[in-house]
Amino acid sequence: MTTALITGATAGIGAAFARRLAADGHNLVLVARDTERLQEQATELHDRHGIEAEVLTADLSREDGIGAVEERLADHKHPVDLLVNNAGFGNKGRFLDVSMADELTMLKVHCEAVLRLTAAAAGPMRERGRGGVVNVASVAAFVPRGTYGASKAWVVQFTQGAARDLAGSGVRLMALCPGFVRTEFHQRAGMGTNNIPGWMWLDADKLVASALSDLAKGKSLSIPDPRYKALMGVVKLTPRGLLGGLTSKTGRKYGPQ
Numbered sequence: 001m002t003t004a005l006i007t008g009a010t011a012g013i014g015a016a017f018a019r020r021l022a023a024d025g026h027n028l029v030l031v032a033r034d035t036e037r038l039q040e041q042a043t044e045l046h047d048r049h050g051i052e053a054e055v056l057t058a059d060l061s062r063e064d065g066i067g068a069v070e071e072r073l074a075d076h077k078h079p080v081d082l083l084v085n086n087a088g089f090g091n092k093g094r095f096l097d098v099s100m101a102d103e104l105t106m107l108k109v110h111c112e113a114v115l116r117l118t119a120a121a122a123g124p125m126r127e128r129g130r131g132g133v134v135n136v137a138s139v140a141a142f143v144p145r146g147t148y149g150a151s152k153a154w155v156v157q158f159t160q161g162a163a164r165d166l167a168g169s170g171v172r173l174m175a176l177c178p179g180f181v182r183t184e185f186h187q188r189a190g191m192g193t194n195n196i197p198g199w200m201w202l203d204a205d206k207l208v209a210s211a212l213s214d215l216a217k218g219k220s221l222s223i224p225d226p227r228y229k230a231l232m233g234v235v236k237l238t239p240r241g242l243l244g245g246l247t248s249k250t251g252r253k254y255g256p257q
Contacts, residue, residue: 005029005073005080007060007117008087010037013136013181016204017084020212022049029054029080031069031087060087060113061105069113073120079128083121085114086136095146103147110151111158118162122171129170132215135159137175139223152177156221163220176211176222178202 004021008014009030018028022045030038035057042053056072058065073080088110091098118133125131137159141152159175166173181202202225210224 002081003027003029003079004082004084005031005056005069005121006084006086007031007058007069007113008136010034010041012086013178013204013207014084014086015041016208017086017134018045018053020205020208021082022051022053025049025051026082027052027054029056029072031056031058031060033057033059033065060109066113066116069117070120073117074124076124079124080121081125081131083117083131083133084136085117085134087113088136090148098147106147107151110148111154114155115158118159118173122162122166122173125171126166126169131170132172133159133174134211134215135173135175137177139177139179141175141177160220172215172218174211174215174220174222176214176224178207178224179227181207 004017004026006014006017006021006028009018009028010032014032018030018041022028028042028045028051030042030053032038035055038055038057042055045051045053056068058068060066060069072078073083089106091102091106114135118135121131121133125133135155135158137152137155138149140149141156143149156175156177159173163173179202181204207224211222214222214224
């Protein structure tokens with residue numbers, strides 16, 4: 001049986017990956033900050049699907065948290081075949097309204113942790129000649145929208161560049177760019193969601209199914225819904241100056257800083 005390690009595993013997209021991969025027969029390493037929730041999740045997935053679910057408590061905004069996950073990924077006796085870098089969060093507020101400490105924490109989680117964990121996983125995978133990494137970004141990567149969008153743009157560019165560098169090695173890397181998904185994301189950031197149009201919401205389980213299909217096809221970028229693919233097509237054709245004004249207004253209304 002293969003093993004998948006998922007960060008931010010206890011809720012939202014991470015939990016959906018855990019459910020789907022467990023149902024498909026993969027053993028799991030579940031990573032998050034809340035030990036109690038991790039243990040409950042591991043027990044439920046083990047009892048329901050008969051897989052082994054390991055718990056690793058780690059805060060990826062801290063050096064020791066990233067280091068603990070790096071160490072697990074480097075364990076040659078218990079190899080990880082699929083890494084899902086899903087941990088992330090949003091800050092509410094415009095630039096300069098959010099503290100510099102919070103901005104730097106976001107970059108630590110969204111960029112440094114993704115870089116280091118991808119490297120820690122991809123090295124052993126290349127030695128074995130097989131493996132996969134899914135780095136969860138966002139459609140916010142394609143629009144000018146503060147630190148959140150910039151960090152997710154970095155995830156996309158890094159992942160696609162690394163995917164090209166590892167082409168032919170048996171290691172697949174893919175950036176996953178969802179739109180709005182009903183998770184704990186907005187609640188944790190203190191953002192209201194009542195004014196977000198219904199058509200913009202995606203189902204986490206369907207999103208994960210689409211993402212895993214794209215990974216199997218060897219794609220380095222996945223936008224897992226026709227609505228958002230069409231929307232991103234419009235974004236590409238919109239002048240950057242106009243796009244900046246539109247995304248600034250809608251970002252303050254609907255999304256993270």
